[in-house]
Amino acid sequence: IPDPPVAPNVTDVGDDWCIMNWEPPVYDGGSPILGYFIERKKKQSSRWMRLNFDLCKETTFEPKKMIEGVAYEVRIFAVNAVGISKPSMPSKPFVPLAVTSPPTLLAVDSITDTTVTMKWRPPDQIGAAGLDGYVLEYCFEG
Known part of the structure; x- marks a missing residue:
């Protein structure tokens, strides 16, 4: 085997x-x-x-x-043709988790000379891992 x-x-x-x-x-x-x-x-x-x-x-x-x-x-x-091996060592443990869907209705709430205030609705689907918070990314056009 x-x-x-x-x-x-x-x-x-x-x-x-x-x-x-x-x-x-x-x-x-x-x-x-x-x-x-x-x-x-x-x-x-x-x-x-x-x-x-x-x-x-x-x-x-x-x-x-x-x-x-x-x-x-x-x-x-x-x-193989002779038989079945002993089992492999097990994999490292893993946890199936649903991916959280993106937030919706992202919009600019207000603008000043130095700030922009944004608002959005929470995701429709939050996986078993929960929601820790949000990360906001932005870039400057220039």
Whole structure:
């Protein structure tokens, strides 16, 4: 059987999904790697859940249907014609979070010789991470 792959990297997260990738195992067991099985679990749980029943032929995968704001880990099994590897080490924990939508109705409220006062409405959607505040960027035309 092949060696397990190295722990996967989670490269991007959304409200209920992530994108993960990994390197093939260093040793394929002398038989080509046919694909991979992927599992995930909630960080505080000990129960792993298989995410694919058809072999994943790529070294990237997009788990979905996770709960926003909950920490997860993922791991990989390599498969060749002989059998299934031991699991990889788990990924670093990650938390799916929705992106906060932009503020709306941005407008100039008042202007003086030295100041401009702006106003806006809060975002329509605020993810589980909450809203810490606003960053205002401006540039001078000249």
